Amino acid sequence: MQQTIAFVLVLLQFAFNADGALKNNGQFPRNFLFGAATASYQIEGAWNEDGKGQSTWDEFTHRIPSPVTNNDTGDIACDHYHRYKEDIKMAADLGLQAYRFSISWPRVLPNGYADTINEKGMQFYKDLVDEIVKYGMVPVCTLFHWDLPLKLYENGIDWRNEKIIDIFVAYSRLMIQNLPKVGYWSTINEPRVHCLRSYGDGKHAPGIAESGIADYQCSYVILKAHAKAYRMYKKEFPHYKAPFGIVIDCQWYVPATNSSEDIAAAERYYEFECGMYFHPISKGDWPDIVKKRIAHRSQLEGRSSSRLPQITPEDIRLMKGAQDYIAINHYFTIMAANAEEASYDEINYKHDVRVNLLNDPSWKISVLGWAICPFGVRELLKHLKEQYGNEPIIFAEIGVADDGTSLKDDIRTEYYQGYFCYILEAMQIDDVNVVAIIPWSLMDNLEWAKGYIYHFGLIGIDFYNDPTLTRRLKDSTYFYRNVTTTKRINCDNVK
Ligand code: NOJ
Numbered sequence: 001m002q003q004t005i006a007f008v009l010v011l012l013q014f015a016f017n018a019d020g021a022l023k024n025n026g027q028f029p030r031n032f033l034f035g036a037a038t039a040s041y042q043i044e045g046a047w048n049e050d051g052k053g054q055s056t057w058d059e060f061t062h063r064i065p066s067p068v069t070n071n072d073t074g075d076i077a078c079d080h081y082h083r084y085k086e087d088i089k090m091a092a093d094l095g096l097q098a099y100r101f102s103i104s105w106p107r108v109l110p111n112g113y114a115d116t117i118n119e120k121g122m123q124f125y126k127d128l129v130d131e132i133v134k135y136g137m138v139p140v141c142t143l144f145h146w147d148l149p150l151k152l153y154e155n156g157i158d159w160r161n162e163k164i165i166d167i168f169v170a171y172s173r174l175m176i177q178n179l180p181k182v183g184y185w186s187t188i189n190e191p192r193v194h195c196l197r198s199y200g201d202g203k204h205a206p207g208i209a210e211s212g213i214a215d216y217q218c219s220y221v222i223l224k225a226h227a228k229a230y231r232m233y234k235k236e237f238p239h240y241k242a243p244f245g246i247v248i249d250c251q252w253y254v255p256a257t258n259s260s261e262d263i264a265a266a267e268r269y270y271e272f273e274c275g276m277y278f279h280p281i282s283k284g285d286w287p288d289i290v291k292k293r294i295a296h297r298s299q300l301e302g303r304s305s306s307r308l309p310q311i312t313p314e315d316i317r318l319m320k321g322a323q324d325y326i327a328i329n330h331y332f333t334i335m336a337a338n339a340e341e342a343s344y345d346e347i348n349y350k351h352d353v354r355v356n357l358l359n360d361p362s363w364k365i366s367v368l369g370w371a372i373c374p375f376g377v378r379e380l381l382k383h384l385k386e387q388y389g390n391e392p393i394i395f396a397e398i399g400v401a402d403d404g405t406s407l408k409d410d411i412r413t414e415y416y417q418g419y420f421c422y423i424l425e426a427m428q429i430d431d432v433n434v435v436a437i438i439p440w441s442l443m444d445n446l447e448w449a450k451g452y453i454y455h456f457g458l459i460g461i462d463f464y465n466d467p468t469l470t471r472r473l474k475d476s477t478y479f480y481r482n483v484t485t486t487k488r489i490n491c492d493n494v495k
Pocket of ligand 1: 039042189329440
């Protein structure tokens with residue numbers, strides 16, 4: 001009921017904000033962190049150099065025919081492995097206070113296990129962290145941003161198999177021991193996207209398409225692996241100050257109409273997308289509606305138990321409270337409408353959620369079809385605070401794509417201005433504890449199976465026409481540098 005009221009209030013709030021000016025004073029706190037984010041496979045290249053093992057993404061992008069747009073691969077990507085000093089200087093020149101990167105697990109552990117270390121790979125990350133710290137930036141490190149060691153996969157170990165949990169914990173321990181200067185740790189990037197794409201619809205490596213079964217198993221195993229790594233960190237590294245968490249992607253979902261069915265659809269979608277990961281960590285179990293929906297369909301499919309793995313009392317002890325801060329990736333707002341119950345012959349995530357998604361025709365839409373709705377970020381923040389308490393929140397990613405044809409990227413400047421203003425509104429008016437904004441991305445890079453055609457970077461790279469991969473400043477670079485250095489934003493014209 002409380003949630004229903006919240007969703008109705010969203011609509012009213014939107015109407016209110018459309019007329020009224022924002023009330024914040026334009027000033028972020030002095031200790032606020034502005035950063036930029038990247039991920040190993042999307043930028044590093046050097047896919048087979050210096051003793052690196054292959055990842056599932058190396059194998060996936062080398063398949064013939066290629067599952068990736070334009071047959072693109074991360075073989076070279078931004079060539080960051082060789083140019084990291086230039087890139088970190090560029091990040092410092094942007095005025096950043098934080099830099100988020102991820103570790104390529106097979107670069108450090110070629111076969112995935114912590115007993116065989118590739119020293120050159122380890123050295124790369126030590127040097128990278130030193131370079132970040134040299135410029136006074138806080139290193140924000142993700143242990144797993146989707147590039148699984150191929151050797152593990154070939155041995156039957158991936159995120160569907162609980163055997164991965166201890167192997168991941170051993171890898172995490174090793175990295176934490178070796179990178180003591182990291183300022184924020186996170187275990188896994190976007191478990192939802194990873195599980196749905198890699199094990200649900202098969203559009204990401206390793207390409208398993210078992211929607212409604214393998215994706216849920218993946219979510220369960222990932223949550224346990226995260227929680228076990230968290231417990232290990234707390235027990236074995238009590239002297240480390242760096243907060244430890246997991247990066248969860250969470251958009252904002254508004255009902256398509258004010259019918260009770262659509263309001264319930266928006267709530268349901270939120271719980272399937274975000275609650276599925278936040279809830280076990282904050283409260284110890286799956287959200288009720290998720291459990292009910294999957295159990296209901298499982299039963300009518302003639303199964304003796306739910307397709308959703310059960311969280312046991314032992315799991316609850318492990319998972320509940322297993323984070324020091326909330327890290328979210330947020331990009332857009334979407335409308336949810338109630339859908340008809342689909343036939344029980346077909347098993348998939350979409351039928352479990354039973355929601356149709358659409359954009360409001362008045363919304364501005366990016367090349368990826370994602371709606372630019374700054375008001376949504378404030379609503380999400382209020383909701384997170386209401387649901388999970390006022391823990392510190394980091395935006396580990398936030399951003400917009402364009403086609404990269406111009407360095408005059410007005411859409412990105414407009415996006416950031418709007419979103420930053422609404423985040424500040426949530427901080428100052430709703431008292432939400434946001435401590436950092438780390439946009440995606442420092443520079444254009446490989447957008448996974450979509451190749452190099454979508455550009456998210458604050459710094460531009462023309463992958464198709466410029467073999468030198470020269471980094472070029474965009475208009476949004478200058479805009480962002482002004483925000484990072486002054487910690488001020490002008491919200492006068494933001495609606
Ligand atoms: C989420 C992912 O973490 C990142 O790898 C991806 O490139 C961006 N969002 C944009 O889709």
